Amino acid sequence: MSRGSGGGYDRHITIFSPEGRLFQVEYAFKAVKAAAVTSIGVRGKDSVCVVTQKKVPDKLLDQTSVTHLFPITKYLGLLATGMTADARTLVQQARNEAADFRFRYGYEMPVDVLSKWIADKSQVYTQHAYMRPLGVGMMLIATCSRTYSFDIYACVKESKALFKFHAATSAGLKEQEAINFLEKKMKNDPAFSYDETVQTAISALQSVLQEDFKATEIEVGVVRADNPVFRVLSTEEIDEHLTAISERD
Numbered sequence: 001m002s003r004g005s006g007g008g009y010d011r012h013i014t015i016f017s018p019e020g021r022l023f024q025v026e027y028a029f030k031a032v033k034a035a036a037v038t039s040i041g042v043r044g045k046d047s048v049c050v051v052t053q054k055k056v057p058d059k060l061l062d063q064t065s066v067t068h069l070f071p072i073t074k075y076l077g078l079l080a081t082g083m084t085a086d087a088r089t090l091v092q093q094a095r096n097e098a099a100d101f102r103f104r105y106g107y108e109m110p111v112d113v114l115s116k117w118i119a120d121k122s123q124v125y126t127q128h129a130y131m132r133p134l135g136v137g138m139m140l141i142a143t144c145s146r147t148y149s150f151d152i153y154a155c156v157k158e159s160k161a162l163f164k165f166h167a168a169t170s171a172g173l174k175e176q177e178a179i180n181f182l183e184k185k186m187k188n189d190p191a192f193s194y195d196e197t198v199q200t201a202i203s204a205l206q207s208v209l210q211e212d213f214k215a216t217e218i219e220v221g222v223v224r225a226d227n228p229v230f231r232v233l234s235t236e237e238i239d240e241h242l243t244a245i246s247e248r249d
Helices: 023-034 084-105 111-124 175-185 194-209 235-248
Strands: 038-043 047-053 069-073 076-082 136-143 150-155 163-165 168-172 218-224
Touching: 023 076, 023 136, 023 168, 038 076, 038 136, 038 175, 038 194, 047 076, 047 136, 047 194, 069 084, 076 084, 076 168, 076 218, 084 111, 084 136, 111 136, 136 168, 136 218, 168 175, 168 194, 175 194, 194 218, 194 235, 218 235
Parallel strands: none
Antiparallel strands: 038 047, 038 168, 047 218, 069 076, 076 136, 136 150, 150 163
């Protein structure tokens, strides 16, 4: 007798349903939204920014130990949405791969190469019965050393496929609502400055979730043209942008 919503076809990762679905892969995709966190990435003319909610589950926890932003190399950052444990293990593997790449070839691993490696690694987890899919969606941001452009790569779909976004993207609980907002905001492909890029990402998150955040309730990671190092903004810098948004509105 079959059990669960998958009709018995969700007992192993490699079992297809009669409709051609892999339920375990779909469950992993739902796990990204089950974290109840929304993340947004926006690219401007001279910068790229990612912003996400920061939820500290216990007041006794040190807030600095709770994060979804991870530096992979000096110039490349990763924003994880979903299960933090899955994110940390993949981040550690990505750091090892990037360090090995630099040791072997003598230069930093390009963001598109690392993005493809992460997507391939995640996809392998959907092919074997002794593994389980990772319940995490990822955005990688960096400058491209070959084209000198700012790139956002995301591996956020249930197939663990890789996507490159020329303007903006979103992942998490209210992903589609955020994408709809960003499509209207960036319809004419505006050339946002650094401040406009950060404030657009934050205001999109506020609009979608319909709440005004404090500086300690969100995390913001940026890469700029004049400083290509991946950097997480301090609460003071975030507070300045929140003030500018409130004054503008």
